[in-house]
Amino acid sequence: MTDVQIATKMPSSSEAMDNAIVVTGLKTAFGDHVVHDGLDLEVRRGEILGVVGGSGTGKSVLLKTIIGLNHPQAGAISINGRDQASLTTSEERASRREWGVLFQDGALFSSLTVAQNVQVPLGEHYHLPTDLMDDLARSKITMAGLPLDAACKFPSDLSGGMRKRASLARALALDPHVLFLDEPTAGLDPIGAAAFDALVKDLSKSLGLTVFLVTHDLDTLYRVCDRVAVLGDKRILINAPLSEVVHFDHPWVQEYFGGPRARAAGIE
Amino acid sequence: MVDAAIIDEFVTFEKVDTQTRVTLKGNWIIDNAILIDTVTKEIFSRLGGSCETGRALAQTDMMRLDCSGLQKLDTTGAVLVRRFAAHMGEDCEATLMGVPEQNKALLDVITCCPVPAPTEPERPPWYLGPLIETGESVFLAVRSLGRLLSFLGLVLVRLFGSVSEPGRVRLVPVIHQMEVTGLRAMGIVGLISFLIGAVMVNQGAIQLAKFGADIFVIDMLGISHLRELGILLTAIIVAGRSGSAFTAQIGSMVLREEVDAMKTLGMNPIDVLVLPRLIALLICLPLLGFYADIVGVAGGIMMAWIQLDISPANFVVYFRDVITVEHYWVGILKAPFFAAVIATCGCYQGLRVEGSADALGMRTTKSVVQSIFLVIAFDALFAIFFTSIGM
Incomplete structure (x- = not known):
């Protein structure tokens, strides 16, 4: 019994290579308030993983912990096979080039134009000639589905959906292997949200991205995600394709996927 | 290659x-x-x-x-x-x-899209450039002064309107602002006034000693500190300390749409944000001015004792004989006006913030520069006014 448990806890090296993100035994707490305790999660290379959970279950905290903005009390996080805790400063910098993050409100630099926002990571990590930087910024902006004239606008002049897209363009600037999205469709109208979902799916396919997606949007789960991880009781309750998750026997999961909104989204 | x-x-x-x-x-x-x-x-x-x-x-x-x-x-x-x-x-x-x-x-x-070539910008002849810039900045200055005045009018209407409707002024924020802008400023205001009082006596005594008139340093300190320096320094410190804070607080609320939310909830931003700050400063700045007067004179007493060997008791007796209470009133009467200028500029610039974090920084700078400028300009006007009425 113990052997089996150890065997399941420790993925073999070939399995580990197939996982873009591996979180083991994660514990995060703010003071006395424990958010995660003994949380394990694997994200396979090239898949789109949707993370759901009730409000306050620590979805965003999990995302921030994985990208290194929160320091966990215990546990290990490895991205692309590299343990994040043991990296040196320069390794950490190199490692950060491999992922892009889309924050909930976009978090664009308000004093820079969209094009300049996209060029920030490029200029920080590579010293490219200006004309190439301009070309790159323009291509990322069109890739994110923005019209070209948005490039020279400031974030405050854009609508919420356009800000999300601009932020996605910035997240894609360094050709990341892993993309973290925090509620990408929150605050978008259904048409905009559907378009954004399609964009994420297309890009992850054409760029071979691994996507870690925190969402509340059932449509997004249904249309985009390869697998769905449910956060609850301070850990991951289940991490499986949606068709399995909906049959998972847990009151919150049943309520979540059994509600009228879930039916409207076409889930079961 | x-x-x-x-x-x-x-x-x-x-x-x-x-x-x-x-x-x-x-x-x-x-x-x-x-x-x-x-x-x-x-x-x-x-x-x-x-x-x-x-x-x-x-x-x-x-x-x-x-x-x-x-x-x-x-x-x-x-x-x-x-x-x-x-x-x-x-x-x-x-x-x-x-x-x-x-x-x-x-x-x-990926598509490689060509950049649309920009058309050449229009270039006015060289002699027109500075003229255009001057004209534009004068226009902007006049317009912003006009806006500030109309904002002041709006605030005064609300302020005097609240006399008949006292419930509109929120007491707790007023007390809180009094603590932040008044009580907590006492350290820095006291320190600066004390040092300035001491330096005045120190430098004044050296110059006056050349005429054998070093005792008159007390007249000099009393008149200049009570009439001008005490309140002016206090106002400048408060403008830098609280005026900037007003702009930053209100400005970030505007950026996060909190002010819009307030309006939809039927709260008047002027009542909620501006009046408490204005009233707190109207009360606190005269008090701080009074405190600065006392501490500044205390600095002078200490320096006179050390440098001129005038004992504090002698200093006070002489001070009472030569400095009339009018000098004190001239200084302290200006305080409410300075308070109104600082609070109005700070809150006005805060409410005018829009767009980005950059704009917030720019507005904060503007609010401090504008309020210090207006405080000094008002001080000059008061100096002429009080002289002409013989005070």
């Missing part, structure tokens, strides 16, 4: 029959971007201008680029490929051939 071997790593040219076959190969990824960019630029310069490049090499109207040798490709690489193709095929059609299956989707999403 770029080494030919390096060029060959990314692009090769082969003669096939009469045509030249161009092959792209190697890792076209962001880490190689600088290298690839120099390589492609080198190729174009070697081929001598770009206009005929594609046609000359291909000898047909179709330019074929062989991509089958591409190993790794990312979006940056795809942009570079697109750029290369666009350049090669400037006057003929360039086709990418043999794109590896896994890269097809990527190359399809």
Whole structure:
């Protein structure tokens, strides 16, 4: 019994290579308030993983912990096979080039134009000639589905959906292997949200991205995600394709996927 | 010059029959971007201008680029490929051939879009430039003064309106602002006044001693500190300390749409945000001025004792004889006006913030500069006024 448990806890090296993100035994707490305790999660290379959970279950905290903005009390996080805790400063910098993050409100630099926002990571990590930087910024902006004239606008002049897209363009600037999205469709109208979902799916396919997606949007789960991880009781309750998750026997999961909104989204 | 071997790593040219076959190969990824960019630029310069490049090499109207040798490709690489193709095929059609299956989707999403050429901006004759700038800045200054005045009017209407409707003024924020802007400023105001009082006596005594009139340093300190310096310094410190805080607090609330939310909840932002700050300063600035007067004179007493050997008791007796209470009133009467200027400028600039974090910083700077300028300008006007009424 113990052997089996150890065997399941420790993925073999070939399995580990197939996982873009591996979180083991994660514990995060703010003071006395424990958010995660003994949380394990694997994200396979090239898949789109949707993370759901009730409000306050620590979805965003999990995302921030994985990208290194929160320091966990215990546990290990490895991205692309590299343990994040043991990296040196320069390794950490190199490692950060491999992922892009889309924050909930976009978090664009308000004093820079969209094009300049996209060029920030490029200029920080590579010293490219200006004309190439301009070309790159323009291509990322069109890739994110923005019209070209948005490039020279400031974030405050854009609508919420356009800000999300601009932020996605910035997240894609360094050709990341892993993309973290925090509620990408929150605050978008259904048409905009559907378009954004399609964009994420297309890009992850054409760029071979691994996507870690925190969402509340059932449509997004249904249309985009390869697998769905449910956060609850301070850990991951289940991490499986949606068709399995909906049959998972847990009151919150049943309520979540059994509600009228879930039916409207076409889930079961 | 770029080494030919390096060029060959990314692009090769082969003669096939009469045509030249161009092959792209190697890792076209962001880490190689600088290298690839120099390589492609080198190729174009070697081929001598770009206009005929594609046609000359291909000898047909179709330019074929062989991509089958591409190993790794990312979006940056795809942009570079697109750029290369666009350049090669400037006057003929360039086709990418043999794109590896896994890269097809990527190359399809990337488009290389030409920049629309901007039209030349209009340039006025040289002598008009400074004139236009001066005119514009005068216009802006007058307009912003006008706006400030109308804002002041709005605030005064609300302030005096609240006399008949006292419930509108929120007591708790007023007390809180009094603590923040008044009580907590006592340390710095006291320190600066004390030092200035001491320095005045120190420097004044040296100069007056030349005439054997060093006892008059007490008159000098009393008049200048009570009439002008005490309250002026206090107002400037408060403008820097609290005026800037008003702008930053209100400005970040505007940026996060909290002020809009307030309006929809039926709360008047002027009542909620401006009046408590204004009333707190109206109460606290005279008190701080009074405190600065006392501490400044205390600084003078200490310096006179050390330097001129005038005992504090003698100092106070002489001070009472020569300094009339009018000097004190002249100083302290200005305090409420300065308070109104600081609070109005701070809150007005805060409410005018829009857009970005940059605008917030700019408005905060403006609020401090504007309020210090207006405080000093008002002080000058008061000086003329009080002299002409013989006070």
